[in-house]
Amino acid sequence: xxxxxxxxxxxxxxxxxxxxxxxxxxxxxxxxxxxxxxxxxxxxxxxxxxxxxxxxxxxxxxxxxxxxxxxxxxxxxxxxxxxxxxxxxxxxxxxxxxxxxxxxxxxxxxxxxxxxxxxxxxxxxxxxxxxxxxxxxxxxxxxxxxxxxxxxxxxxxxxxxxxxxxxxxxxxxxxxxxxxxxxxxxxxxxxxxxxxx
Numbered sequence: 001x002x003x004x005x006x007x008x009x010x011x012x013x014x015x016x017x018x019x020x021x022x023x024x025x026x027x028x029x030x031x032x033x034x035x036x037x038x039x040x041x042x043x044x045x046x047x048x049x050x051x052x053x054x055x056x057x058x059x060x061x062x063x064x065x066x067x068x069x070x071x072x073x074x075x076x077x078x079x080x081x082x083x084x085x086x087x088x089x090x091x092x093x094x095x096x097x098x099x100x101x102x103x104x105x106x107x108x109x110x111x112x113x114x115x116x117x118x119x120x121x122x123x124x125x126x127x128x129x130x131x132x133x134x135x136x137x138x139x140x141x142x143x144x145x146x147x148x149x150x151x152x153x154x155x156x157x158x159x160x161x162x163x164x165x166x167x168x169x170x171x172x173x174x175x176x177x178x179x180x181x182x183x184x185x186x187x188x189x190x191x192x193x194x195x196x197x
Contacts, residue, residue, distance in 0.1 A: 014082050017133040020074035035072050040138065043067035047146065055146050056101050058094065064146075065132055065139050073134065080133045087130025100125045108151065115152040119144050120189050124181040157193035 026032050046067050054060065066077025079093045088096050100122075107118045126140035141159055148154045159174070177189040 013134055017073075017075065017080075017082065020133075022072055022074060026072075032072070036069060036135065036138075039071045040068050040142075042071070043142070052150060055143070055150060056104060058097055058101070061097070061126075061131070061139075061143065064143060065135065068139060068142065069132075069135050075133060076135075079131055082133065084130055084133075087128065087136075093129060093131055096129045097131065100129065104147075115148070115154045116157075116190060116194060117186060119148050119152060119154070119157070120181070120186050120193060122147055123193075124178060124186070124189060127178060128182065158195065159193055 023035055026035060043064065047064075062077045062079075069076035080087075080090050082090060084090075087093075103125075104118065104122050107113055107121070112118070113121065123140050123144040126143060127136055130136050132139065141157075145156050148156050174192060177192045180186075180188045
């Protein structure tokens with residue numbers, strides 16, 4: 001059984017979800033993080049060799065999560081079926097995601113916002129919906145990187161260099177920026193992802 005010690009703002013895994021752990025010898029959060037990170041590296045390699053296509057689909061979003069966490073969790077790539085400390089009610093996940101993807105397509109087609117703001121709004125909404133039992137922030141950051149690179153043809157954000165998952169101060173800054181975005185103010189999140197030197 002995993003020692004459920006979570007960093008501030010992390011989504012707790014309930015006992016039913018914990019039963020989905022494939023690697024049974026994992027007992028601490030640190031071990032889990034290490035195994036998940038190895039799986040994420042493999043997903044990033046897959047991204048480089050896959051056939052490019054439409055990423056703004058439920059199918060791709062689920063597939064990426066499965067590639068990122070499928071060696072660790074049986075439920076990887078499946079929407080959560082439990083309530084969490086954040087996110088929409090789990091029964092509304094598919095509808096909220098579909099609406100968000102339609103919004104993003106509209107923003108891109110109509111240049112409603114600058115590219116960075118489209119990506120930040122996309123990222124925030126993925127985190128806000130909270131699609132999966134675990135890995136939502138890491139999945140949303142990688143999805144946003146793919147959006148920036150493959151759809152918006154923009155330079156990637158700097159969040160990967162900031163080590164959000166480990167550095168408490170950086171994580172706190174990121175979470176505060178997301179909370180401001182919850183209120184409709186994206187300025188702090190925009191500054192976080194592209195700080196002015």
